[in-house]
Amino acid sequence: MSPTWLLTRKDLTQRLRDRSFIILGIVAPFFVAFILSLVAGPAFDQTFEATYVVVDGTGLAGEGLVEGLTDSGIEAALVASEADARTAVDDGAADAAIIIPALDPFGAPTPVSVYGNADGGFALNVAESIAGSVAAGLDQVRLAVAVTGDPAAAAGLGAVEPAVAVQQVGAGDQVLDGTTYLAVGMSIFFLFFSVQGSILNIVEERTNGTLPRLLMAPVGRGSILLGKTMSSAITGLVSMAVLVVATTLTLGADWGPWYGTVVLSAGAVLAAMGLGALIGTFTENAEQASQFAGIVATVFGLLGGVFFQITSGPGFFDLVTRLSPHRWVLDGFGANAGTGSFGEVLADAAVTAAFGIVFGAWAFARRSRLTGVV
């Protein structure tokens, strides 16, 4: 038996005996995902619902507006008069009324108003937003008529319609349902704990004197470190495989095609191994390593969105979240389970693995701190 495999087998035996692999690698992520899917899963899958009535004084914009809203999954209907609209809101038949007055091409800008209850909440805010959009469109038409002096340009009112489309946004580009998102998130979150814990076993061995004893054996030190590394990789991949099967069968999670799941899991395991090794070079003993690893895994997990969905888009926060390997894994699983191509999945897995390579290279440069051979 090669020294590398001997060491790997010893580590795996220990991980099974102390139950840390079972608890951290399988039981904890499965049950946290299960509980969160019961408690918070419906919120993840929630879509915006509202009922609007529209009064169209122009006789041209209302129909397009109602059509646009209906296409966006929002209930909307044209009513004949402002009084009817107010009645519908007062009776609770509608959340808000969008009132479009008659267009005066040569007069002042047309104010599109919204009628609703003060406690109308999000539905009222959305209605106000739509009203603003319609008003802007009307104003463009008014200006066109005023400049050209041709009332026929008012026919261009139809162009107002596209501006009122409401996009239902879930997790940005991701299309994971709530249960799957939580299953993936928790699996990745605990994967980092599990794999980091496994590789940080080197620190424990250094502290209790068994690492110097291993290094005294007549085998290359590369074989020793490879053996320790392999047990971490196997721990992580087995943990992911069990979780994928368990959450699919019991929670109905949809991880997407198996090959995408494999490459993303491998990328995540590599990132966790690199991070764990790096943490090991900055810590003095096993207890400190464990605490440090827990903090880092939690911060990266929160930042990467394992507990809540992060919407893609520009901005500083989005940039910051991309500093976490968890974010890339989650994006990758979103693409894998959704409409993303395998190329997108591979790209996300590659970036995740790159975290591991960078962290690992940094750890290698500081390896004397890990092994104690200075």
Next chain:
Amino acid sequence: MDPVLVATGLTKRFDERLAVDDVGFEIAPGETYGLLGPNGAGKTTSISMICGLLRRDAGEVLVDGKPIDVSSVEARAAIGYVPQEIAVYPDLTGRENLQFFGRLQGLDKDRLDRRVDEVLETVGLTDRARDKAEEYSGGMQRRLNIGIGLLHGPKLLILDEPTVGVDPQSRNAILDSVAALGHHGLAVLYTTHYMEEAERLCDRVGIIDEGRIVAEGTRRELTNLIGSVDTVTVEIVGGTDVAEAVAAVDGVSSATLDADQLTVLAPRAGAALTGILDAVARSGASVRGVTLQEPDLEAVFLHLTGKALRD
């Protein structure tokens, strides 16, 4: 007979601190060599360099004629290393620990099975071989720790303070085991800060302090360094300038007071004892106990370094 270990000019500096300064010694087959010194004297740093676990700034190490450094692989097979910590896996049984380290040392199955049984017998753990190491007493874990170092039949066994934190009964068992090793032709390097252990086990002793070996030889050679000086230890209460008064007594070489313990060196302490006790009484101190000891390594260390081994 060629020495098993030849260490010359070992030097190690940690930043500005010179931890080991030009340390060198040889150990012959069947010889037990003690490295005696207080905590922080440089014992562990020296053996870490000998084992190739620490890069040295200068010096050379030959084990069984082969050079050892941090990149050596095969040459390390000649060394059995027993670290100061109990370097065993607590969640593996005693037998599993031995089997694992034996396989790592490259023992084939037949030899491994035989050696595991032999070592379990040697360290007195045959009956507990199937128990996890975490269920062992501290002394049993220490014995397993030593057994792992012996397993592959090394030519040089290095024991780094193997009795630290062990109860007296287990300590005796460990010392008996180590004493028997030299009889089988094994070269043993034994570090300790316990003078009694060095006296009991070691054929030769190197006294190390502040990174330097200040004296080396057999017990007799070392005690001869300070002449036939006996040590009188007087437990006292009160008094003023007691040490100075005692040092002035005829036949007394030196007197030092540490808390309530007065340590007096005298070539013939028996003859000077009355004068010593008179001087203590004149200084206003009352005597609570007196012990007289012939020269030992503690006295040698005190003589050479001006401090006690446990300072």
